[in-house]
Amino acid sequence: MSENNFRLLVCDDEAHLREMVSEYFVDRGYLVTQAENADHMNRMLSMSPVDLIILDLKMPGKDGLTALRELRQDTSVPVIMLTAVSEVFDRVLGLEMGANDYIGKPVDLRELEARVKAAIRSRGVAAMDGPTAPKTRRKDTVHLGPCRLDLDGARLFGPDGNEVAMTAMEYDLLRVFVENRGRVLSRDQLLEQAHDRGWDAFDRSIDLRISRLRRKIEINPTKPDVIRTVRGLGYMLG
16 A cells, blocks of 8 residues: 555554554555553654544553543544443543544454544545545535634634634534535434444434534524524524
8 A cells, every 4th residue: 555644543552452453554554653551642642643543442540531631632633432332421421522433342443444534534634435545625614603614624713713623523513514504404314424333323422512512603502593403303504
């Protein structure tokens, strides 16, 4: 595979898993660095930025949720959490804290690759057919209440013109709303269109995401005018 500009960091205390994931992505042209724990990850990030982090939830010492909380104080780089099937509460908490996605162990590498591509693409980097695919950007700017969404650069700006931090998953939701403006979308439709993965029937993270988005784009989040709730049906961008 030829080289590309997509840089991944794999942080997991299991050496064999780090090696397996790293080898898989290196073979597909990604640049991959490894970290055995959160402190090691932070040292690596201080030396070189990355496009995406694959972060284990359960690690000795500083766990993945603590590491994620610290990351979100400084960066919006996409983060995919590695979790056990039984860690439902932690998965939801991780999404609320700013994780972009999660994948259960044992890891299916092809599924992980699809989610990596989706997360990078959500940041405005084209990864639709592989890491060396030509870049394609949308050249649209839309107004969301007092805010402005730059679909070209996947950036949100507040009424004062300053950029408002958002995760890739939040951008995905806003993009789906913009593409379906005036149309009521159910939770299932939002989950299906905003993410390249199958979601559990009881996954309520969509409500948490919308709540967070309202705090960013609504004048009064308790009485939303931009993303409206249609009782019994879903949500609609007004």
